Amino acid sequence: MAPALCANCKTSRALIIRPKNxxxxxxxxxxxxxxxxxxxxxxxxxxxxxxxxxxxxxSGGKDSTVLASVLKTLNERHNYGLELVLLSIDEGIKGYRDDSLETVKRNAVQYDMPLKIVGYDELYGWTMDQVVEVIGKKGNCTYCGVFRRQALDRGAKMLGIKHVVTGHNADDVAETILMNLLRGDLPRLARSTSIVTGDATSDVRRSKPLKYAYEKEIVLYAHHKKLDYFTTECLYSPEAFRGSARSLIKNLERVRPSAILDVVRSGEDMAKLVPEEVTGISQCKSQKVSLSSADGEDEGAGGCGSANGRSSGGEMAAMEKKLQQDETASSREIDMSNPIASGQNHDRLIKKTGPIKPVRIESSKKLVGQTLGTCKTCGYMSSQEICKACTLLEGLNKNRPKMEIEIDVEEEESSTLRRRMEGVALAAG
Amino acid sequence: MSSENTIPILVEFTGGLEMLFGDERKHKLSIPSKDEQGNAVNIGWLVKYLCDKVMKDSRKEMFVLDGHVRPGILVLINDADWELEGEASYALLPNDNILFVSTLHGG
Structure with missing residues (x-):
């Protein structure tokens, strides 16, 4: 096959075929x-x-590395007048984040940008390694995702910065749109399509400048510019990318590459049809902190295996899990209300239901108008009285003495409940 | 086997795929120039060869799905997108550089 020439300069050999056209x-x-x-x-x-x-x-991954490189280039080329800072989150996962943080440190030198690393341990008193010790390897992604979103906001505030950009690409946005469509989540559908969330009154705005950039082109850009990026899988969620929304997007791309941007544009058009009182879009800055769900959420910032929040597809798996849980949600509510009413086992129940709690909270929140306030506990943006991070932390902190307490209490009632809960967890897993 | 019957190629894995191949990014291979039917070997043949002979991991589906390179994995032939080169039907030449890049893994 004779080498094709570049359609633009018509002199060099073409190496790239653009997915969109x-x-x-x-x-x-x-x-x-x-x-x-x-x-x-x-x-x-x-x-x-x-x-x-x-x-x-x-994160040191491809998306955020390309974002940093491109923003530096454009800032200099077009005189944006921006002061760019790298902000990294250390989840506290030994053997995982260490290496990618090394990449970010190199990037800071390569791009001549200051770097701030904030750790879960200093923010929350828990590393993810410790969370996993308590929660187990299943369901800990919920914690990681919720903590990370607030961590980015907190890190930005520490730096006196009011705008965080993330490396979400068109594939991520398309995936999130499909997930929100499938679960009929209109508020999130609307927010997930907008390039920037939050407004001038927000503490911290979020935006995704790579929103229309194909993941494929991001990888090719990194390859051809020989950018230094790191690839890894979260130790606690290996192969999270095998989520079916991700696969669907990639399969669509294989058949018709323009499909990804088509989904993004369709999502934007559908979002316009969602009434403002449903989206809460004028005050949407809060969603990063508290409206984002435990399982797959609008920003995709909770993706397992990505620090800056590239949605990884694990969210789809989490969503499927949630859908299954939703089916059993009502019966579970009844199951649990009985022992709670009896009083004695309250503490234990909290512990037992801890990991599943966010799902229950969320399933009752659908299509309710969302308004912004601040969390009573930590003072950060939240649409609920207590933000999701604090809710999860409360559960975690109660869990600390779990070992001693559980050994000596062995009542029929609660062990039955526990078995039921384990059954639910198994079915959902 | 004489050198006429084999061709040297360089195969690279990045973006997380190296994990499936013994954490080795670059693999210098000497492959037969003809397949069992006597046809020149192509990328499709190479992918199967890599799965059967080179991959250290049992999770073949992370590289190949339904007989094709998994969607989300980019293939570059001498730095050019394989879509420009006939994809799986591209006939391998001596000293070709074949790069497999996964876009599926996180950072």
Whole structure:
């Protein structure tokens, strides 16, 4: 097969075929076009203002590394006047985050940007390793995702920064749109499609400048620019990417590459039809902290195996789990209310239901208008009295003495309940 | 086997795929120039060969699904997208550099 020439410069050999339009480009033209499109996105959405201090949620992975590289390039090329800072979250998972943080440290040098690393241990008093010791390897992604979203906000606040950009790409957005459609979650559908969440009054806004960039092109950009990025799987959620929404997106792309952007555009159009009182979009900054669900959520920021929040597909698996749990939710409520009413086993029940609790909370929240407030406990943005992070922390902290307590109490009633709960967990897993 | 019957190629795995291949990113291979039917070996043949002979991991489905390279894994032939080169039917030439990049893994 004779080598094809670049459709743009018509001199160099084409190396890339663009998913969105089948255009064949050489390496140099591809890099130029990719950057120009991100610039276009930034300009047309008025994403930044001169003098803005921007934190780049950086995991060392491909998306955030490309985001940092492109933003640095564009900031210099087009005189955005931005002050760029790398913000990384250390979940406290030995042997996982250590290596990717090393990558971020190198990136900080390569891109000449300051780097701030905030750890779960300093923010919450728990590393993920410790959380897993209590919660187990199943269901801990909930904690990690909820903690991470607030951690990015807190990290930004520590730095006096009001705008965090994340590396979410078109594939991530398309995946989230499909998930929100499937579960009929209109508020989240609307928010997940918008490029920026939060407004001038928000403490911290979030945006995704790579929203229209194909994951494939991000990887190719990193490859051809020889960017230094790190790939890893979360030790606690290996192969999370095998979630079926992710697979569906990739299969669609294989058949018709434009499908990914088609889904993104369709999602945007559908979002416009969602009434404002349902989306709470004018005050949507709160969703990162507390409205984002434990299982798959609007920002995708809770993706397992990604620090800056690339949605990894594990969310779909979590969502499927949730759907299964929803089916049994009502009966479970009844199951649990009886022993609770009897009083004695209250503490134990909290512990037992801890990991599943967020699901129950959320399933009753569907389509309720969401308004912003602050968490009574930690003072961070929340739409509920107590934010999700604090709710989870409360459960965790109650769980600390769990071992001693459980050994000596062995009542018929609660062990029956426990067996039931284990049954639910098994069915859901 | 004489050198006429084998061709040297370089196969690379990145983006997380190296985990399936003994954590080795680069594999210098000497492969037969013809398949069992006497046809020139192509990428489709190579993928099967990699699965059967090179992969250290039992999770074949992370690399190949339904006989095809798993969607979400990019294949570059001498730095060009394999879609520009005829995909699986591309006939391998001596010293070709074949790169498999996963887009599926996290950071």
């Amino acid at each position: 089948h255009q064949k480009l050489c390496k140099e033209c591809f890099i130029a076009v990719f950057e120009a499109e991100i610039h276009h996105t930034i300009i047309t959405t008025s994403l930044f203002s001169p003098g803005d201090k921007i934190a780049i949620g950086a």
